[in-house]
Amino acid sequence: MGLTKCILGHYLELCSNKNTDLVYGIDDVRGVNNLKQLMTTKADLNGRDLSKFQIVNPGEFVFNHRTSRNGSKFSIAYNDGDKPIICTEDYVVFKIRDDCKKILNARWLYMFFNRPEFDRFVITNSWGSSTEFYNWEDIQAIGLELPPLLIQRKYANVYNAMLENQKSYESGLDDLKLVCDAYIEDLRRKLPCDIIGNYVHQYNEKNNNGEITLEQGININKRFINPQRTNDNFYGRKIVRTGQIAYCTQLNNENIAVALRTGPDCIVSNVYDVIEFNENSGLIPEYLMLWLVRAEFGRFVYWASQGTSYEFLAYDNLANYKIPVPDYEVQKSIVGIYNVYNERREINEKLKAQIKDICPILIKGSIEEARKAKEA
Numbered sequence: 100m101g102l103t104k105c106i107l108g109h110y111l112e113l114c115s116n117k118n119t120d121l122v123y124g125i126d127d128v129r130g131v132n133n134l135k136q137l138m139t140t141k142a143d144l145n146g147r148d149l150s151k152f153q154i155v156n157p158g159e160f161v162f163n164h165r166t167s168r169n170g171s172k173f174s175i176a177y178n179d180g181d182k183p184i185i186c187t188e189d190y191v192v193f194k195i196r197d198d199c200k201k202i203l204n205a206r207w208l209y210m211f212f213n214r215p216e217f218d219r220f221v222i223t224n225s226w227g228s229s230t231e232f233y234n235w236e237d238i239q240a241i242g243l244e245l246p247p248l249l250i251q252r253k254y255a256n257v258y259n260a261m262l263e264n265q266k267s268y269e270s271g272l273d274d275l276k277l278v279c280d281a282y283i284e285d286l287r288r289k290l291p292c293d294i295i296g297n298y299v300h301q302y303n304e305k306n307n308n309g310e311i312t313l314e315q316g317i318n319i320n321k322r323f324i325n326p327q328r329t330n331d332n333f334y335g336r337k338i339v340r341t342g343q344i345a346y347c348t349q350l351n352n353e354n355i356a357v358a359l360r361t362g363p364d365c366i367v368s369n370v371y372d373v374i375e376f377n378e379n380s381g382l383i384p385e386y387l388m389l390w391l392v393r394a395e396f397g398r399f400v401y402w403a404s405q406g407t408s409y410e411f412l413a414y415d416n417l418a419n420y421k422i423p424v425p426d427y428e429v430q431k432s433i434v435g436i437y438n439v440y441n442e443r444r445e446i447n448e449k450l451k452a453q454i455k456d457i458c459p460i461l462i463k464g465s466i467e468e469a470r471k472a473k474e475a
Contacts, residue, residue: 107240111239118150130187135212167225167227171218206258275439275443286433299382314326314367336367339364343359343373348411355412381424385437390420403417
């Protein structure tokens with residue numbers, strides 16, 4: 100019942116199943132992020148030969164062997180779904196050998212990979228000059244202390260229970276968003292649309308006396324964040340008051356950085372514009388944001404922007420965006436649903452963070468239990 104010192108490669112085998120017959124298409128393509136998750140790819144797949152893509156079956160692992168410019172993390176994922184996916188031929192796909200599944204549990208192995216310690220190990224042992232790599236041979240050479248299968252399963256079951264709880268919560272979250280989206284789409288069909296410039300105006304207050312020192316930026320997830328680059332000179336920056344909306348005038352394709360300020364007053368760089376709601380406008384800020392976070396708004400601003408090497412969105416163009424504006428009580432009800440959705444989404448993100456954070460604890464616990472069992 101003790102620990103077994105082993106080389107990981109003894110239990111693994113490389114997979115090489117190509118999508119030769121084009122059984123899987125663009126909707127089945129996935130990438131791997133540095134959170135150890137499979138994700139819908141952002142790559143442009145037009146003209147790509149999907150027959151060269153690799154099939155990742157349920158129960159198989161896939162990783163990107165490039166480790167440079169990846170947030171000091173290793174991108175590896177486990178297909179724990181019930182359907183195969185495909186990935187680019189640049190990725191490496193492997194699985195636990197059939198004759199070793201009574202020795203090594205796949206979920207336990209995924210937890211082993213899903214630890215900050217493993218990321219540090221990979222980054223330290225990556226090789227290359229301009230681009231660093233961690234290859235299949237490196238995975239094979241990993242040495243570890245392996246608990247007995249029963250102990251692996253015990254700790255893997257704890258992880259699985261937490262994961263099922265989070266997925267169940269996330270499923271209800273999707274249903275709630277569907278209700279919200281259907282509600283506002285119904286408004287578009289039933290009500291005439293009006294330009295938002297009739298309800299808001301441009302606001303341009305500068306921090307001339309330096310009284311506000313809270314510096315903020317906005318990301319493409321439509322949230323205020325601490326800026327990546329700080330500047331000790333707070334004078335002359337634009338002020339964003341609570342209840343106002345700010346957006347970055349310089350565009351990143353269709354991903355406009357726009358957010359409603361709900362926290363204390365802050366300052367932003369002059370690349371941002373700020374809009375304020377007219378007095379007695381009858382438009383609830385949160386209701387407007389419901390429309391500004393939609394993909395169709397991103398397409399509108401990309402079309403309405405101007406520039407050559409850089410695209411910029413002027414306020415006058417933004418003001419021409421049209422939305423249906425129902426009466427105040429209807430807006431409140433929609434915003435209420437959306438607020439519940441956002442609250443639950445934040446809880447869901449915390450659940451996912453807890454699941455990731457527990458991986459090193461579970462791996463350590465399984466190893467310590469096996470070690471104590473041997474000593475006993």
